[in-house]
Amino acid sequence: MRESEHELRWETIDNLNLIENGLLHIRFELSRDEPSFFRVAREVHLILYRAxxxxxxxxxxxxITSRPSKLREHEYQIGDEPCKEIHKQPVTGCNVAWRFSEPAQCEPPVINYELQPDLPKGDDYLISFYDALAMIQADCFMKQTINSKTVQVSDIDMQRLEWLHGEIRNEYEHFVPKSYIAPIYNLVEATIVSLRLCKDLLESQMVVPSLLPNYGRLKELIGNSIQQIQQLSKSTVA
Known part of the structure; x- marks a missing residue:
């Protein structure tokens, strides 16, 4: 049949759909007789990154498309508040993961209007997992709309997410054929932390009415996944 005789159809692909798709993959994996917690953890890492x-x-x-400075220094002003500065600082117990410092008041930056601004080139660059993880904990990035808020991630959860990113996601992406083992307890722990953080992120935003059903469906899938994982892990870990 000629192409002209077919009705042209399109599939819509957006971030929320991809998050839902990942959650459905997790639901499928957990429904198997012997689910792979490694696969679930790998999938939840991508879901968290998208969230x-x-x-x-x-x-x-x-x-999310602007290249950050090497030192991750950032000056900003919210409304009529004084100008503030934040910068990269280490997290206790982490080797790579980091977060921004507490905001400190600073002098307003001197703007040279004769300089050509260094604007991002568009969607050819996307911030890294660790940059995103630090930014969701900073007011200047998260409080962009009314009623939006930052999320809090404890040091121990930052350690779990660093393990998930380095030992699971990176191991999967760059897997060299070999025997590889990962503790189920750690996989479950990191997965639940990630899913709860995803839920917090969904609840941190001001959602336009047309997207409320999407967000509600995602939160329901997340809640169901957490319950399934907790139930399955009790028998598996035991």
Whole structure:
């Protein structure tokens, strides 16, 4: 049959749909007789990354496509508040993961209007997992709309997410054929932390009415996944 005789159809692909797709993959994996917690953890890492990007994207993707400075120093002003500065600082117990410092008041930056601004080139770059993880904990990135809020991630959860990113996601992406083992307890722990953080991120944003059903469906899938994982892990870990 000629192509002209077919009705042209399109599939819509957006971030929320991809998050839902990942959660459905997890539901399928957990329904198997012998689910792989490694596969679930790998999938939840990608879901968390997408959820962080969704929370940070704003209206023009500038926060997620702009290349950050090497020292991750950032000066900002929210409303009529004084100008503040934040910078990269280590997290106790982490080797790679980091978060921004507490905001400190600073002098307003001197703007040279003769300089050509270094604007991002568009969607050819996306911030890293660790940058996104730090940014969701900072007011200047998360409080972009009314009623939006930052999320809190404890040091111990930052350690779990660093393990998930380094030992699971990176191991999977760059897997060299070999025998590899991962503790189920750690896989379950990191997965639940990630899913709860995803739920917090969904609840941190001001949602337009047309998207409320999407967000409600995602939160329901997340809640069901957490319950399934907790139930399955009790018998598996025991």
């Amino acid at each position: 962080m990007i969704e929370a940070l994207k704003g209206s023009a993707n500038l926060a």
